[in-house]
Amino acid sequence: MTLVDRIRSVGPGAMVAAAFIGPGTVTTASVTGAAYGYALIWTIVFSVVATIVLQEMSARLGLVSREGLGEALRNRFDSPALRYASVALVVSAIGIGTAAYETGNILGGAAGLETVTGVSASIWGPLMGLVAAALLWTGRYELIERALVALVAVMGVSFLIDAILIGPDLGAIAAGFVPSVPQGSAFLITGLIGTTVVSYNLFLHASSVQERWSGPEDLTECRTDTILSIVVGGLITLSILVTAAAVFPVGTEISDVGRMAEQLEPVAGTYAQVFFSIGLFAAGFTSATTAPLAGAYATAGALGWEGDLKSTRFRAVWVAILGVGVVFSALDYSPVEAILFAQVANGILLPIIALFLILVMNDRDTLGEYVNTTVQNALGALVTLVVVWLGVRSLLSIVGVI
Template sequence: MGIVERIRAIGPGAMVAAAFIGPGTVTTASVTGARFGYALIWTIAFSVIATIVLQEMSARLGLVTREGLGEALRGRFDNPVLRYASVALVVSAIGIGTAAYETGNILGGAAGLETVTGISASIWGPLMGLIGATLLWTGRYKLIERALIGLVAIMGISFFIDAILIGPDFSAIATGFIPTVPEGSAFLITGLVGTTVVGYNLFLHASSVQERWDGPQDLAECRTDTIASIVIGGLITLSILITAAAVFPVGTKISDVGTMAEQLEPVAGTYAKIFFSIGLFAAGFTSATTAPLAGAYATAGALGWDRDLTATKFRAVWITILGTGIVFSALDFSPVQAILFAQVANGVLLPIIALFLIFVMNDTTKLDSYVNSTVQNVLGGLVTLVVVWLGFRSLLSLVGVF
């Protein structure tokens, strides 16, 4: 596959990147860089590897079986108690969870526009939500995909330029790839993992690959898309953390995402502030669009509804999720703590979804020769164990044990 063909293969994986590089990523990476400098860069590297492992399974499931993850889970269990429990998990953790994220997504993007224009985020928020709703209402997958890919490109360029303008310490960056756990960092480590390895993206990916490709014969192209997109997403997260680490003295506590943008101006000039704000807007808009889409795919699949983008019930789900964000974005409050808490909650819930995925990926009746190999099961198991440990550490840190 040549370079041009590889670029053309980019699609559903970029939507996954668009989903996880939201205001939660910007917030968590900024807070982490300001408080612990470059010390937790290794967490991003782990998150990228973990995301590739799990998202490849999700994409393979959708490509081979032509089912979403929600459908696969519902159909996998003969025991009605287990079947209903899995459906309840999907609808609550994914459907309701994406609605909880949506306000932070919209407000984060609106905060970026407010910094550039001076117009209140409470005005930009609902407007952004309505534009996102218009895009989803078209029901045209290719249009949605291309719009999101374009915004990811804008986001990447913006944050990459900031990281260059700020003049980071490259030796400290290299040292940051060596795993360490500074005192008090467990909460943010879990947050960084939770902002990258996102549970609802597993549902989004399994369904979106079916819109782009026809079957197992396209698996190589699909894997190229998955790996390239997630690596680029990880580099964007890394750029944000590096920028914060270079701007703030170690130990600084950020209370508002706007603080990050404002602090850039005296250090690296007005352009750095503008680029950061544009990147924040793109992050908010992409996540505000993909989260309702993921929630609709997951809920419709779990409940056995039609997953067509123009289906009434499918639209009803994403309208509810997006509508929640639009309504609450009109209220005046800082989303930073809510976003951080949501990221950590995702990190705690993720192991359950990951175990479901690994379980389904070993079903030979559905996947035949495309079931997980021993290596894939081991990698998936290790990723799940680490995520469980991080979630456990985070919970203990909240009650003051660690």
Template sequence: MGIVERLRAIGPGAMVAAAFIGPGTVTTASVTGAQFGYALIWTIAFSVVATIVLQEMSARLGLVTREGLGEALRNRFDNQILQYVSVALVVSAIGIGTAAYETGNILGGAAGLETVTGIPASLWGPLMGIIAGALLWTGKYELIERALVALVAIMGISFLIDAILIGPDIGAIATGFVPTVPEGSAFLITGLVGTTVVGYNLFLHASSVQERWAGPEDLGECRTDTIASIVVGGLITLSIMITAAAAFPVGTEISDVGTMAEQLEPVAGTYAKIFFSIGLFAAGFTSATTAPLAGAYATAGALGWDDDLSSTKFRAVWMTILGVGVVFSAVGFSPVQAILFAQVANGVLLPIIALFLILVMNDSAKLGNYVNTTAQNVLGGLVTLIVVWLGIRSLLSLAGVF
């Protein structure tokens, strides 16, 4: 199959990109660019490589075994205690975690629409939730996928145009690919990696590839989709960071991403403000749709439920996650404690999921000739170690130790 045909098959990978480019990513990239200029561009490059390594494994698992990651996790252990612990980790970190983040997704997208229309975000938020719910309720994977691919394209174009309008320093961009760790940047480095290498995306990807492709004979097409989509997602994050780095003096504090668009207008004009707002809306809506879907796939797989998009239990999970976001966004409530729990739980769970994923990908009884190569194991191990190290360094930095 030629490259043009493969690009036409873009789908599950784009859903992964849609999931990790949310308001949290827009916020983190904007804050990083404003505070440290172009210095941390290398972090995005690392995050893209790390995401490709882990997501390729997850997609291969789903394609070859026809199991979701939650299902594979539940079936892996003979010991009942380990089974219960693994299920509890998945349901708490992924199910509750996506519910906690959902409010931010909806409020972020609504803030983008408010900037363009002047209509309050408190009105846009519930409307966005209703539209996302209607899309998921159709139970038609292909329709959901196409809608998200289109929104990723809109998001990418919007943020890229913004980065061009702002007139960045090309030389400084090139220098930013050289790894440096400026004082006080450890927390943001961890944040950039954490908003790209997302635990629930591993569950989403393993399940969504089964909806699109028949089996391992489609692995080449699947890999093209994965790599191309995640690279595009990385370029979107890069565009956001570059925009902030070019727009503001190094050290500028940005407290609310919703005001970022307004701050851009005096620097780059009305169009920059509009494009940023459109991109922020697309980021919020895509994440508001994929987070409940990922939470439902993970929870259904871990509990042994049917993961058909039209099944009652599957719908009940994503409706609960989406409902939490809609209600909290309507009242303007920010579930800070829930989000903090989700961040800690996901931070603990990601290395565990990554290690488990590597373990499963070496199971020849399950995967046959599609087990990991030595190079894939080494890369996966390095990514996991670095994620663990960044998490520890971030915690020590917050505690004032490192």
């Protein structure tokens, strides 16, 4: 496969990258770089590897079985009680969860536009939501995919140029690839991994590969797309962390990532400010588009509905998720209780989904020769253990134990 062919194969994987490089990731990477410099770069490397492991399984499941992850979860339980419980968990954690985070996605992107234009984020927010709605309403997967791939490219170029303009310490960057855990950094390590290994992306990927490719014969191209796109997503996160580490003295606290672009100007000039703002807008818009799409895929699959982008029920789900984000972005209000619920539900769901994914990837009746190898199972088990740890930490943090 030539380089041009590899670039052309980019698609569903880029949508996954578009989904996890949102304002939350921009915020977490910025805060981490400002607080601990380059020391936690290794965490991004681990996050990228972990994401590739789980997303490759999810994509392979969709490509070979022609089932979405929600459908697979729903169809694997014989017990009605377990089936209903799994459906309730998926709908609550993914459906309500993506709705809760949608406000942050829209406001994050709007903050980038506000910095460039001077127009209030509370005005840009609803406009962004309407544009995202128009894109999704077309029901044309190829158009949605191409738009998101283009915005991921914009993100990558913007944040990479910023990192170059800042002139980071290359020796310190190299040292950051060596694992270390500075005092008090456990929370941000958890955050960096948690914003990259995202449960709803597993649902999005298993369904979106079916829109792009026809079957197992396309598995090589699918894997190329997955690995290339997620590595690019990791490089974007790395660029953001490096920019913050280079600009701010170690130990600096960043309270508002929307203002970080303004803080860059005195240090690195107007161009750095503009590029960061453009990248933040692209991050917000892509996540504001992929989150409702993922929520619709997960909910439709779990409830046994048709996964057609033009079906009424499918549209109703993403309209509801996007609508929540638009309304709260116009009010400039964050639904804290809903977000806390989403964190609890996703903290429970991600380990369960990871365990289920490994289980179903060993089912020869479903996947035949495409079941997991021993190495894939070992990597999956390692990632799942870390995910369980993240879930436990998240839950304990929310209830105030740690």
